Amino acid sequence: MQSLLARLNKYSGATTAIISILLGMVVGAIMMLAAGYNPVAAYNALFVSALFQPYDLGETIRTITPLILTGLAVAIAFRTGLFNIGVEGQFIVGQLVAFIVATQLGLPPVIQVIVAVIMGGLAGALWGLVPGFLKASRGVHEVIVSIMMNFIALYLSNYLIRTWLAKGADSTPKIADSPPLKVDVLSQIFGGSRIHLGIFIALLGVFVMYYLLYRTKLGYELRAVGYNPRASEYAGMSVKRNIILSMMISGSFAGLAGASEVLGTSGYLSIEAAFTGIGFDGIAVALLGGNTPLGVIFAASLFGVLNYGGGNMQFEADVPFEVIRVVVAAIILFVAANISTKIVGRFRKQKGVKKHG
Amino acid sequence: MNVVEMIGITKRFPGIVANDNINLAIKKGEIHALLGENGAGKSTLMNVLFGLYQPEEGEIRINEKKVMITGPTMANELGIGMVHQHFMLVQPFTVTENIILGDERSKGGILDIKQAEKEIQKLSDQYGLKVDPSAKISDISVGMQQRVEILKTLYRGAETLIFDEPTAVLTPQEIDELISIMKNLVKEGKTIIFITHKLKEIMRTCDRVTVIRRGKVIDTVDVAGNDENTLASLMVGRKVSFSIDKEDAETGETILDIQNLVMEKGNGVKVINGLNMEVKAGEIVGLAGVDGNGQSELIEAITGLQSIKSGHIKLNKQDIANQRPRKITESGVGHIPEDRQKRGLVLDFTVSENMVLQTYYQPPFTKGMSIQFNEIDQFAKRLIEEYDVRTPSIDTPIRALSGGNQQKAIIAREVDREPTLLIAAQPTRGLDVGAIEFIHRKLVEQRDNGKAVLLVSLELDEILKLSDRIAVIYEGVIVGWVDPQNATEEELGLLMAGSALEKEAN
Ligand SMILES: Nc1ncnc2c1ncn2[C@@H]1O[C@H](COP(=O)(O)OP(=O)(O)OP(=O)(O)O)[C@@H](O)[C@H]1O
Ligand SMILES: [Mg+2]
Numbered sequence: 041m042q043s044l045l046a047r048l049n050k051y052s053g054a055t056t057a058i059i060s061i062l063l064g065m066v067v068g069a070i071m072m073l074a075a076g077y078n079p080v081a082a083y084n085a086l087f088v089s090a091l092f093q094p095y096d097l098g099e100t101i102r103t104i105t106p107l108i109l110t111g112l113a114v115a116i117a118f119r120t121g122l123f124n125i126g127v128e129g130q131f132i133v134g135q136l137v138a139f140i141v142a143t144q145l146g147l148p149p150v151i152q153v154i155v156a157v158i159m160g161g162l163a164g165a166l167w168g169l170v171p172g173f174l175k176a177s178r179g180v181h182e183v184i185v186s187i188m189m190n191f192i193a194l195y196l197s198n199y200l201i202r203t204w205l206a207k208g209a210d211s212t213p214k215i216a217d218s219p220p221l222k223v224d225v226l227s228q229i230f231g232g233s234r235i236h237l238g239i240f241i242a243l244l245g246v247f248v249m250y251y252l253l254y255r256t257k258l259g260y261e262l263r264a265v266g267y268n269p270r271a272s273e274y275a276g277m278s279v280k281r282n283i284i285l286s287m288m289i290s291g292s293f294a295g296l297a298g299a300s301e302v303l304g305t306s307g308y309l310s311i312e313a314a315f316t317g318i319g320f321d322g323i324a325v326a327l328l329g330g331n332t333p334l335g336v337i338f339a340a341s342l343f344g345v346l347n348y349g350g351g352n353m354q355f356e357a358d359v360p361f362e363v364i365r366v367v368v369a370a371i372i373l374f375v376a377a378n379i380s381t382k383i384v385g386r387f388r389k390q391k392g393v394k395k396h397g
Numbered sequence: 398m399n400v401v402e403m404i405g406i407t408k409r410f411p412g413i414v415a416n417d418n419i420n421l422a423i424k425k426g427e428i429h430a431l432l433g434e435n436g437a438g439k440s441t442l443m444n445v446l447f448g449l450y451q452p453e454e455g456e457i458r459i460n461e462k463k464v465m466i467t468g469p470t471m472a473n474e475l476g477i478g479m480v481h482q483h484f485m486l487v488q489p490f491t492v493t494e495n496i497i498l499g500d501e502r503s504k505g506g507i508l509d510i511k512q513a514e515k516e517i518q519k520l521s522d523q524y525g526l527k528v529d530p531s532a533k534i535s536d537i538s539v540g541m542q543q544r545v546e547i548l549k550t551l552y553r554g555a556e557t558l559i560f561d562e563p564t565a566v567l568t569p570q571e572i573d574e575l576i577s578i579m580k581n582l583v584k585e586g587k588t589i590i591f592i593t594h595k596l597k598e599i600m601r602t603c604d605r606v607t608v609i610r611r612g613k614v615i616d617t618v619d620v621a622g623n624d625e626n627t628l629a630s631l632m633v634g635r636k637v638s639f640s641i642d643k644e645d646a647e648t649g650e651t652i653l654d655i656q657n658l659v660m661e662k663g664n665g666v667k668v669i670n671g672l673n674m675e676v677k678a679g680e681i682v683g684l685a686g687v688d689g690n691g692q693s694e695l696i697e698a699i700t701g702l703q704s705i706k707s708g709h710i711k712l713n714k715q716d717i718a719n720q721r722p723r724k725i726t727e728s729g730v731g732h733i734p735e736d737r738q739k740r741g742l743v744l745d746f747t748v749s750e751n752m753v754l755q756t757y758y759q760p761p762f763t764k765g766m767s768i769q770f771n772e773i774d775q776f777a778k779r780l781i782e783e784y785d786v787r788t789p790s791i792d793t794p795i796r797a798l799s800g801g802n803q804q805k806a807i808i809a810r811e812v813d814r815e816p817t818l819l820i821a822a823q824p825t826r827g828l829d830v831g832a833i834e835f836i837h838r839k840l841v842e843q844r845d846n847g848k849a850v851l852l853v854s855l856e857l858d859e860i861l862k863l864s865d866r867i868a869v870i871y872e873g874v875i876v877g878w879v880d881p882q883n884a885t886e887e888e889l890g891l892l893m894a895g896s897a898l899e900k901e902a903n
Contacts, residue, residue: 255770257763260750267745273702274732274740275754276723 053330056375060328061342064371068363077359085356086364090349098230101239102305104344106131108242109297110322111340112249113164113290115331119253120286121266126171126186128319129193130164130291134298136197137163139205139309142215142302153220157241157299164295165288167193172287176280182287190315198311211310221304238300243337245293250333252289262286294319324372343368399461400425400557400588401446401477406455408441410797412789415441416452417612423557428579428589430599430620432632433609434829435801436787439592442609443559446590447479448472473500478550479559482566482800482827484542488535492528493517496549520551525581540571544578557588562800564593565827568688568855576602594801594829596625608632633831641834643841646865649678650713652818652849653699658708660694660873668694670873671708676818681840681850683864683881685857687893691873692853693735696822699851700732701725712818726755731816733807735823735853737800741807744796748788749777751795752810784809785835800827805836812839819843822853837863857886871895 069079090100110127117124124130138160142152171185206212222236253259264272265282273279297318302309325343329335350364401423408416415438423429431439444450446457448466457464459475466472472479486495493514517530526544534542543563550558560579564572579589579602591603599606600620608615608631615631629637653676660669669691676682686692697703699710701722710718717725726732734740742751753762753773761772777791786805788798795803808824821840825833840863844850854860860867860881867879869892877892 255768256766257758257768258766260757260768264743264746264754268739268743270739271741271743271754273722274700274734276721276726278721 053332053335056378057328057330057335057339060371060374063374064367067370068367071363071366072359077357077363082353082357082359082363085359086349086353087345089352089356090345093231094229095231095233096348096352098227098233098235100344100348101230102233102235103348104340105236105238105242105304106297106301106318107321107325107340107343108336109245109293109300110318111325111329111336112242112245112333113293113297114322114326115329115333115336116249116253116262116293117168117286117290118326118331119266120262120282121269122172122175122182122283122286122290124168124171124186124287124290124294125183125323126167126189126291126319127294127297127322128315128317129186129190130167130294131298131301131316131319132190132193132197133167134160134164134295135302135309136193136200136298137295138299139212139215139302140200142220143205143212149220153303156220156303157296160299160303161292161296164298165292167295168287168289168291169284172284175287176283190319194312194315197309201309201311205309206311212308214307215303216307219302219304219307221300234305236300236304238304241296241300245296246333246337249293249336253333258285294322297322324368327372328375398425399423400459401590402458402461403442403446404456404458406442406445406452406457408438408445408450408452410441410789412793414612416445419455419609419612419614421607421614422617423588423590424605425588426583426586427604428583428591428602430603430606431590431592431609432594432596432599432606432628434611434632435805435827435832436611436799437609437632437829438612439609440561440799443479443561443590443592446472447477447559473550473553473555476554476556477559478553478555478557479561480543480546480550480563482562484546486534486542486545488533490534491530492532492534492537492545492548493530495534495545496530496552500553517548517552520548524551524585525578538571540567540574543567543571543575547578555587557590558582559590559592561592562594562827563591564595564598569857572598594827594833596628596830599628600625610634629830632829635831637830637834639830639834641837641841641862644845646680646844648680648865649847651675652678652713653851654709654711654714655695655699656709656711658695658698658710659706660691660698660703661706667706668873669698669705672870672874674868674875676849676851678817678849679844679847680865681844681852681863683860683867684851684853684870685860685867685879685889685893686870688855690870690893692822692870694873695870696732696735696820696853699725699818699820700730723755729817731811731814731819733811733819733821733824735826737804737807742795742803745794747792748781748786748795748798748806749774749791751806752777752780754810756814780809780813781806783813785832801829801832804828805832808836808839812843815843815846816848818849818851820851820853823855824852825854825856825859857889861886861889869893 072079072082089096091097110131113127114124138156141156141159147155167189170189171182174180174185175182201212202208219236221238222234226235227233253263261277261282264275264277265279269279321343325336325339329339346364346368350361353359354361399422403419403421406416406419407414419442433439441450445452448468448471457466464475466475487498493510496517497513514530521528526548528541528544528548563575567575583589593599603620605617605619606628607617610632655672655674658669658672659667661667672695684692694703698705701720704719709716712728712730715728717728738744753776756762757768762769774791781788781791784805786809787802795806804827811819825836828836840850852860852863864881867881867884868875869877869879869889871893879889
């Protein structure tokens, strides 16, 4: 018990996550019981339908892809002590610019996709630069500016789609017959699902974040500034420069998420009345993943499974999808409230009582 | 009667036994000192007593009854109060509001602030604390804030008070006041456990002292009949010398030359007001002064952390005023900052990572874009060995090191860079006598190697012992230079209180 607790303590981030997930699922189960559904059957349906057929697995991976990238975006800003709530807007401009490059420049096919992905990332970086710069130079809180930038992105995108890209219609034509990031071989392996190359971009992103944070001098600075700006200043780092860079890197992950979605899944843009919520999902992913690269993969996978499997659960176990929303929300609440530390703490106390008494 | 008894307490942290089968008995009405090197396990033991840590083994008895202390609230109920080194006060609140925070006694849901204020005033008078219950925390001095912490424990009914290095943050005058407060407390029947590294303070105030070394109790002895030397050698396990041998300074060129320095605060108030001073190669200049007379601002100006209004700061004849900190560091300035946790360390970084805080971007620590952790680790290993930094490993977050070992890590880092100008601000605050001896020798060694050293300290002993020349700062100007060989603490004290200025004015 001693060593198990010590070990749990060491990976307290992971413990928190696992305990929160279990508790969240218990909450969902209680709801289902109260509403007269069978939770065992429901969860069974959920996981089986998300993972066991190649087609479903491919679709689950497709759902996970943007979650990884937006999760990384939130996580890396957080490591520098910044709360990038602008992932939503950076996602939108990434999507917009990638679409424009893919449809308007008339580049040769393969180059066109590569350039579109890169430009999408850069557009996100630019969108992150604005709040970063204003924070560094004028001390304006990044949350306020990011929220504004979200609205600018949404309406700018709508405007350009209506007046230019869709020529008055509500949505644009498709880039091509099939989205450019979708490759047939991959689809076929996964039962003809819509899985696309975006997952590799996302996994590369995870590697980049890891390498950047823990293996480069820039990462050393970003972490130092996040932990202690006053000591970073003492050490001769430019806190402002790091704030700006961090927001740009964060924005570029979000922009890549947008590019990968439009180039891999939908293949067209449409006018949106409201935010897609993908940026906010990123916050949840980062939170559950403890802002670490590996944690982000796990958290994104879990949410991806819940989201995709939840849809099927509705058909197979006849349980409404809203239950899954509740499960996700409960998980996040438990993580945020850090319930698990209390539980582990209680354990320890009981053990102490036995020793002493 | 023993009010507190700790029997066979063992507390482990990853890679280290912080308390190893410790026995400690505190008698009612005594002032009992805990003495031990940095990292010996004193704070850990007190955190166990206060319920912040649960020990793996051992038992605690309060008033001869076995108890389980599961948390600070429980400790309070058992009559144990703790004054932490870092105060936990809410700045914009008043003294009263801070004291009743978390222990609000209400009548039918309504807080009776007036009643609380009365009670606090009564407690303050009873123990001679001289605290104004309606003052705002942000308006009162550090020493006064500490007394608010003391009141807080008394208000919660503490019978035994734990003081963890209370004097490390105080000026000499404030220390005197604190000691008389402690004596009042025991006169009124309280019991005190007192952690300090200053043997003089133990000799002046304590009845008994328990010496801890590397997590084990070495002995508990009466203070009467022992002297500082015996205590020091008990604690370190060898003889410690309190004096330092140094030859006369062989000074060279002027390294630091400050002319007509003026600095303003945000509101236009001048904190440095036309200051002139110089430090030569091969000498230690001590800057003496009462806290808050511009010492911190002066240091931050030299190191580029604050900008100046006018004047010159020359390092090796180059003006470095208002340059970036990195530029200044690179031109040969080392800085042991006065606030080690806020300025000097990234507490969540490992020991290794902290050792290269200013040099991480240079070879061999960085090649191209990528950080070379192997090189950094080797470097860190060498430093912790050379400077005797006690840490379970170089991968431990530096937050987990004892206060004194954090300081040794900073000193290792700054001295090892061999800066031409070394600024040491409160370099031995919170360090044990062995470590102080070591650091003093390092500073003198720097001087003997022809470096310029600027020592800023509130400890007059330290200034007198180490300096070749002493500059006295008062209200942002140097009011006099003193030769440490023919100066006494009294003379220095007078200058520090601003008497030279008055003389000139007459
Ligand atoms: N939370 C913690 N996690 C891991 N190790 C710790 C923790 N707290 C203390 N330690 C280790 O336990 C040992 C004892 O530390 P402690 O703070 O009790 O020393 P101390 O006697 O108070 O020293 P100082 O005089 O420097 O304050 C040290 O080696 C320290 O590194
Ligand atoms: Mg301590």
